[in-house]
């Protein structure tokens with residue numbers, strides 16, 4: 361497993377000072393976003409929110425490895441990746457206020473967030489096969505959790521990618537939990553990474569709390585993918601918060617005594633300490649980065665608040681050309697409800 365946190369000197373770990381600061385800035389942007397988003401949800405400002413606290417490095421590091429043209433195929437917990445990839449924070453907030461499409465005109469190749477577990481994995485493989493068939497050297501990076509590895513879609517996606525040499529990175533964020541189910545009860549395999557062997561490609565474990573290690577792992581996986589060899593990355597990280605704002609972790613034991621300290625360590629604090637020790641960051645610089653992130657967030661919230669609310673009819677679009685009777689009835693009910701009671705301002 362790559363664990364470079366004990367290594368010192370940026371030459372040794374193949375990164376530059378400016379890249380290290382850029383990683384740190386994105387960790388801070390992601391962390392502040394996550395904290396504020398949780399508070400906004402609690403105020404009834406937006407719908408249910410899945411925190412990613414503790415997983416920032418596992419996402420930001422990989423986002424820095426991807427090239428502009430590469431596809432990112434996210435889950436509901438991949439917001440830190442999207443922030444680092446340049447998706448405006450307002451878009452992420454608006455998604456949680458009912459907008460299904462990005463509202464800004466950013467042009468990053470990113471799929472919609474998948475909420476059904478593992479369904480995005482075969483989509484990612486299809487994208488990879490399409491890229492391969494059209495001689496396009498794009499790589500597809502698909503995120504999912506430890507729980508997703510128990511789904512048939514995971515197996516089918518990996519099997520197809522191995523058989524058809526699809527340029528895909530299967531990025532499993534092993535955050536220790538699938539809601540209340542500890543990861544150690546998810547599989548009888550010793551590791552998730554080793555499952556790659558059965559599919560005929562590479563599997564690698566990485567310290568997911570170390571953004572530089574994650575970035576280097578994904579860079580190597582991109583190179584392999586371009587040669588037609590997929591990689592299953594198991595990023596060892598930790599979900600510090602609840603599963604989502606609908607979860608009550610006090611109903612299950614939300615600690616895992618058996619995990620080592622590096623696994624549950626806070627990735628933002630740890631990287632900050634590392635960069636301070638190396639003389640790359642000082643108080644002033646850190647304060648400026650936090651202030652800039654706060655200002656960006658303030659503008660994103662303002663933009664989200666001043667964006668017109670989505671048309672409730674959008675709920676019924678995009679899936680069926682012809683609405684089935686059952687959904688047509690529900691739409692008619694919604695219309696009469698709005699006519700009688702109006703559209704509620706805050707009803708999350």
Ligand SMILES: Cc1ncc(C[n+]2csc(CCOP(=O)(O)OP(=O)(O)O)c2C)c(N)n1
Nearest residue numbers: 437475476477505506507508535537538539
């Ligand atoms: C197909 C499907 N089954 C069940 C669920 C309910 N569900 C939502 S999140 C979750 C756990 C997923 O755990 P993991 O894959 O480890 O991702 P994490 O939430 O830890 O990021 C489950 C079972 C779902 N969304 N989709």
Ligand SMILES: [Mg+2]
Nearest residue numbers: 505506537538
């Ligand atoms: Mg999980």
